[in-house]
Amino acid sequence: MKKTHIIALLPIVGALQFASCFGDEPANAECDIEKIWVHTDVPEEMFFHSYDTLYEVPSAETAIVFQTRYDVVVTQMPLYMQVTPGAQIFRLDALNNREVPFVNGDVVDFSNAQVVMFRVHSEDGNYHRDYGVSVMPRVRGGGDLYFSFDDYYQLDERGSFYEWHEPNVPVSPWWATGNPGYRLSVSSAKPQEYPTCPEEHTGVDGKNCVRLTTSDTKGFGAMVNMRIAAGNLFAGSFDVANALRNALAATKMGHPYAHKPVKMSGYYKYQPGATKQDRQGNALPGEIDYPDIYCVIYRNADAQGNRIQMDGNILETNPQKNPNAEYVVGKARINSEDVVMNSSEWTKFELPIVYTTELSQEDVEGENYSMAIVFTSSADGGNFCGAVGSTLWIDNVTIECEY
Amino acid sequence: MRHKISLFAVLLSLSTALVAQENDKWTTWGPGGLTNGGWIVRVGFVLGGTSPLPVPPEIRSINAFEPLGGITFGADYYHMFSRRFGLQAGVHFFHEGFSTNANVKNYRMGITQGNNYMEGNFTGVDITNTTMTGISVPVTATCRLSPRWNIGVGPFFSFLAKGTFDGEVTDGYLREGDPTGQKIEITDDNPATYDFSGNMNHFYWGLEFMFEYKAMKHLNVFGAFDWSLSSIFPDSFETVPFNMYPLYAKIGVAYRY
Numbered sequence: 001m002k003k004t005h006i007i008a009l010l011p012i013v014g015a016l017q018f019a020s021c022f023g024d025e026p027a028n029a030e031c032d033i034e035k036i037w038v039h040t041d042v043p044e045e046m047f048f049h050s051y052d053t054l055y056e057v058p059s060a061e062t063a064i065v066f067q068t069r070y071d072v073v074v075t076q077m078p079l080y081m082q083v084t085p086g087a088q089i090f091r092l093d094a095l096n097n098r099e100v101p102f103v104n105g106d107v108v109d110f111s112n113a114q115v116v117m118f119r120v121h122s123e124d125g126n127y128h129r130d131y132g133v134s135v136m137p138r139v140r141g142g143g144d145l146y147f148s149f150d151d152y153y154q155l156d157e158r159g160s161f162y163e164w165h166e167p168n169v170p171v172s173p174w175w176a177t178g179n180p181g182y183r184l185s186v187s188s189a190k191p192q193e194y195p196t197c198p199e200e201h202t203g204v205d206g207k208n209c210v211r212l213t214t215s216d217t218k219g220f221g222a223m224v225n226m227r228i229a230a231g232n233l234f235a236g237s238f239d240v241a242n243a244l245r246n247a248l249a250a251t252k253m254g255h256p257y258a259h260k261p262v263k264m265s266g267y268y269k270y271q272p273g274a275t276k277q278d279r280q281g282n283a284l285p286g287e288i289d290y291p292d293i294y295c296v297i298y299r300n301a302d303a304q305g306n307r308i309q310m311d312g313n314i315l316e317t318n319p320q321k322n323p324n325a326e327y328v329v330g331k332a333r334i335n336s337e338d339v340v341m342n343s344s345e346w347t348k349f350e351l352p353i354v355y356t357t358e359l360s361q362e363d364v365e366g367e368n369y370s371m372a373i374v375f376t377s378s379a380d381g382g383n384f385c386g387a388v389g390s391t392l393w394i395d396n397v398t399i400e401c402e403y
Numbered sequence: 404m405r406h407k408i409s410l411f412a413v414l415l416s417l418s419t420a421l422v423a424q425e426n427d428k429w430t431t432w433g434p435g436g437l438t439n440g441g442w443i444v445r446v447g448f449v450l451g452g453t454s455p456l457p458v459p460p461e462i463r464s465i466n467a468f469e470p471l472g473g474i475t476f477g478a479d480y481y482h483m484f485s486r487r488f489g490l491q492a493g494v495h496f497f498h499e500g501f502s503t504n505a506n507v508k509n510y511r512m513g514i515t516q517g518n519n520y521m522e523g524n525f526t527g528v529d530i531t532n533t534t535m536t537g538i539s540v541p542v543t544a545t546c547r548l549s550p551r552w553n554i555g556v557g558p559f560f561s562f563l564a565k566g567t568f569d570g571e572v573t574d575g576y577l578r579e580g581d582p583t584g585q586k587i588e589i590t591d592d593n594p595a596t597y598d599f600s601g602n603m604n605h606f607y608w609g610l611e612f613m614f615e616y617k618a619m620k621h622l623n624v625f626g627a628f629d630w631s632l633s634s635i636f637p638d639s640f641e642t643v644p645f646n647m648y649p650l651y652a653k654i655g656v657a658y659r660y
Binding site: 024025026028029030031059126127129184185186187188220223224225226242244246 | 509517519520586587594595596
């Protein structure tokens, strides 16, 4: 009897639900440059890698820079873009404040390192985004690197968290952190409550340093099974788009580096948090958290010239978990057993980079290798395993190069 | 002429007899005395959902629709002013809900956890669960179409004791803030959940359309459609940008005293 009633009613419910038909699909509201590329007949003459002619634009980025070989004099090149379907591209003529329709393949003048402005209007006409595109020679830099962390940190454009903008580095910004991911889960956090932040007047020289703290991601993090966020600072970039989906994939490790580093050194202090926990949030009694400090050199293109970009799995030697493991050529890593814990004094670390492959200087200077430098307050933080409160302080980091 | 008169007399007596018989039916099935009133106690199932009207273009398709719960019981007092017209009012308890799985495009939404919040436009799959428990007061003008069939229409006023509106988003991405914001992939290996239960209105009203059929001497079969004219969210709540109207159908049995 009951069932017949329900069945009898289903058509009514269906009619209710669909009485008002679905309207036409709305026009797209997004207005992204998804991919952008330049055309040149012999890419290798102008670029270190043929993949440098194409840029897949992360959604948050609006400054697009094609990086050429050091001595290239850039003039004009045909430019192509793939934008959100239906979106329209315009050249922004700043002088006359005009929008000029852009057609793929139009030749654009990139001379004198000028930034060419484009505006993309969404299909629905309600939104637009402005992009600056430029073509600039890469900077080789002088080899040895020194980071005092005394300066060059500032709040991001929202004022939520700190980021570092070191000058005199071949790639800028050099340092990335997981702070943008932490903001997604703990939007209420103050800048000093983020996992990675500067600490003033407490450095080894009495000046400033970097503090990395393994932090609770609160309810939202638990919901996506990411209960903690280790403080991290790494040479590379953080891809926020993947932050909630696959955090290890979100940490893009390393920058191309045309020198051969041989030693990484600096100062640290470490205070492990009270209770280490696993990914599910279960306490691991008796286990003490430890930090990680390492440097990895890897080949940044495969035999076919495709880009190799290492992520948070960079130390993984199992090719099933890290398909790019074979491209690692050199490594330096702090030994977890040697870490000095709970000391109020700074400890110096000196880690020689051990190469498993002989590098040719020509290859190195041809920007065929990338260097990743990583600091984290919980070594297994990439798997969301660590102790909330574990804190690693870092100061005065040096990279020494053979050439 | 005589023939005509006698034919008229026959017709008259016949129709009088029919009316008498019909009057018997109205009396048999109606309240005694035709203009009296009485009590009806009812119980039934509720099916339906909460829907924007019209369905906004951001909702591209419904992949699944599943009622949750769905029961109503209550009592009404009715009074007939004439043989055909009357008024009925009552108090009904209801517990109703639904779950939908829909494809959405550029759907405005937010995700809350404690005092942390993320808002933006989502493209992907949205799964929503809504339940509403409360008391409804319908006041219906009734019309007796025939001895056994009643129809009615009138306003209802509902008081929500407990409402939930929660769900998850998956298989897509959020553009943080607006469609130009950064893209955050949200996939089925890490879906994100939301809960707007605390933002729901506790009072809403609308129109009830009902019918009753007198199946047995004291037993009615009834059906009703409650079309809410007020949204379950206040206008000040912007995370869901369109009004969501509860639309529910009820069917059940009633005991007529």
